[in-house]
Each structure stands twice: as structure tokens, then as C-alpha cells.
Amino acid sequence: MDLDTLLFPFRFAFMQNAFFISMMISVPTALLSCFLVLKGWALMGDAISHAVLPGVVLAYVLGFPLLIGAFAAGMICAVATGYLAQNSRVKQDTVMGVVFSGMFGLGIVMYVAFETNAHLDHILFGNMLGIEPDELWTAGIISAVVAAAILIKRKDLLLHSFDPAQAQASGLAVNWLHYGLLAALSLTIVATLAAVGLILAIGLLIGPGAIAFLVTRTFGHMMWIAVVVNMVSMLLGTYLSFFIDSAPAPTIILIQTALFICAFLYRTRLNKSAERSMV
Template structure:
């Protein structure tokens, strides 16, 4: 009961103190190095999750995104044991998972979603055992739920490098990504290597997941991939604009996550995810093109004009 009361107290005082908290936050970003690193990393993660998320949403690969994010766990554990940066192990197991899922669904009657389920839960289970065996319990919660404030300099540089690479690939091959996502058969007929493009997107997805590990954590990465992109999808009829909006929502949510996490000492991942969800809910209701409110008004208007 006491715990609940203090929780309510926190919630009630969240908004009155918001302005002064933001002031403190901005001041502290200017002051503390660790906060600057967290800020830079958050922004980059918001951008790349938003950008790659658009392709994941449009190509119906949401479950794949969830799978790869869980499957990087054993890689993180092995890197930890070997004493190397977790990025390398995570990238390897992520890519292996993508390939493994492809092998199972192409060489048996098992459907794609089932083979995704088989492979990723196995990898996730293996990851938990390895991490427990490596005796790094604090690290486990950080990896699962994110702790953006623990970003080290080397992590920040890796995130920046990965982010630059991902954005460069999307920029250079935008035309091919667009046409193969919209009409894969036509693209294959004129000679695009659509299978190669599919696997390349999985590799990019793995890289983005790994880069997001510290800010959102393994379990919730999929929300950063899907929610900002879906929000943008409800607002525009052009892919290029969808990508820009999605990146914007991703960055906004990341900064909110960092802010709340810093000021109120809460894990950053869940805050980021809830921030993206709030934006989604607002757009879902009020979007001028595809919002439920507007649609309801329109069908009402139609009904009344039919009645007249």
C-alpha cells in the first residue's frame, strides 16, 4: 500500500515539475559526459529504428524483428565471456538466426511464423542460460530492459558507426528497397536480386537491434521498430515522408525515455516504448487520413446525407 501511494505521488508530481525538470535535464546534458553519450546514442537509435522499422512494417516482417532482437541474447553472453564488445557476438547470432529461420521454412512444410517461433525462443533460452552461467545478473536486466545511462564511449561510437552504415545503405538503395517492398515479383522479373535484398534487410535489422540494446533492451526493441513506423504509416501516402516521420517519432520517444529515465530513475526501455505508444494512440484517433475519429465523422456524414 505504501509503495502504491508513493507511486501515485510520483505520477501526480510528474507534470507540475515537468518544466523545471526539463530545465535541469538540459543543464545536466551540458554538464555530464555520460548524459551526453546517452543523448547522442538515443537520438541515433531513434532514427535508425524509425527508418528500418518502415520496411519491417511494410514487408510484414514484424515477427521477424521480434525474433532477431531476442536471438541476439546468446551472442551478447558469449561476447561477455570472451571479453569483447557485445556488438560482435550479437551481430553473429542475429544473422545466424535469420538464416536458420529461412532454412527451416524453405525446406519443410513448417510455416514461416512457426519456424520464427521455434528458432527465436530456442536462442533466447540459450541466451538466458549463458548469461546466468556467466554470472552477470545485473547485466541481464540491463540487456533485457535497457539502461541508456550506462552507455560507454565505445558503445556510443559503435552505435554511431552502425547508424551511419544503415542510413547510407537505405539512402543508396532506396529505389531498390521501395520497388521490391511494393511489388517483389515485378522487381524479380526485371532482374533485381529480391532474395538478396530480403536477407540484406535482415542484416540491417540485426545491426539496428544490436545498436538499440542499451537504450531499449532486447525485449522491447520490436516496439521501437514497429510503433513509430506504424504511426507514420497512418499519416502519409508516401514512403519517403513515412520514413522521415517515423525517424522523428523514434527520436522524440528516445529523448522522452532518456529524460524520464534520468529524472525519475526508471528503466529507459519501457518509458521509450510507452512514449511511442502514446504518440501512436493520438495519431490513431486524430490522423486526418486514416484516424478513427475522422473516419467515424465521415461515415456519419454519409449516413445523414443518405438519410436526406
């Protein structure tokens, strides 16, 4: 293909908006994914991403900003999960499965019960090619706030992720760190809602951290590798979707899956080489 064909997608305003929102949300999702992977909170991210649906529908019906409804529903899910896990014999992963599936089911019932102009497919899978200017502003502000908060508190969050008991003994406000991370997770899912929807948001919140974890063993390197991987995969997926006539969000997730397989094979090869050298 010639240069004009390669640059053709950049002539359209809807593609420019898609590239802009990809760059915005790639940073906070990548940074959060590092902590979610280290803490083993993959299911928590999945739970909150599904649980915001009733909040989105209710906010739409009442005429409130979707940000408020989604954030409130996400925090209710997180608090309810923590309370049930602490006050029952059921393990936390089981509680999360019950809570997020229940809230997701409630959201579907509410969507069917109330007449709305919103397309369910756009809520579930995103509508990156139909991004509005106000959605760009919302995603940009949330991304900047969440990314700045994570970078400022990264050392405290890292200690809390590896050893909560040591973090508490060191005088850190463990509860504030715990719920602060959950709040950042809920806000980030709100920022990704218009781009990749509820279903595929978990891919951005887990994939970059998992890939970086396989490639490096240093947390500082893990964070910037996750950001680079996430941004490249989002921009490349959006770009390729224009030529192969596919939805951007699933294309992005497929690229991240391919990168994860490559990282896994790379780590497996390094481990085998280390084992042979020790023999």
C-alpha cells in the first residue's frame, strides 16, 4: 500500500477521536492492571465492570450523568463483596461471582424494563467509532486523575499489594488504600465505557499487566512496559480495524491476546535456558 492509503484513516474525525481516546485510557488501565495482577484481583475487575450496568441504566433513566451511576454501582459492588466475604464462610472469589452476576442480571432487566435510546451493544461492547466530544473530555479527565493518583501512591500501593500486614504495621492507611484502589478501578471502567464497553474493559485491565509481568521482574519496568504495550495495542487495533472492517475493541483485545502468547513463549524459553545452564 502507498503512503496515502496508510494515512487514509487519519482523515476522518471519528477515527481521530478513536485514536485520542485510545491514548487517554491506555495509561490508567495499564497502571491499574499491574496492581490487579499482583494482588490477584482479576475477578474483582471483571465483577466491577459488569456491576456498573444497573447504575448506567438508572442514571440514563433519571437523567443523571452516566459517570455518577456507573461509579456508584461499582462502589456498591466492591463494598458489598468485601462485607459478604468478611461476614460469611464463602470465599471472596465466590462472593464476587454471585454479586457481579446478580448486578449484571439486574442491569439487563432494568434495560429491558425501561425504554431508552441507548443501544445495549454500545454499553456492553463500546462504540469507539462514535465517540462524542464530551466523552473525550470525561475519559481524559478521569484518566489524568487516576494515573496521577496511582503514580503518586505507587510505593504504598505496591507494599499493600505484596504484604498488607506489613503495610499496616508501617503505619499506612490500609483501608484507604484498599477502597482508593477500588474507586480508581470504578472510575477507570467509567472512562473505558464509551470505548470498549463493559464486557471488554477487563481485557485492558488485565492484559497489559500480565504481559509486563511475564517480560520483566522489576515493578518499575513492569509499569512502563504495561503502558507501552497497552497504548501500542490500542492504537494498532483501532488502525487495523479500519482496514479489516471489524470493531476496534475486539481487535484490540485480540492483539493483546497475541502479545500475551508471545510473552508467555518468551518467558518459557528463558526458563528452559536457565534450567539447562544449571544442569
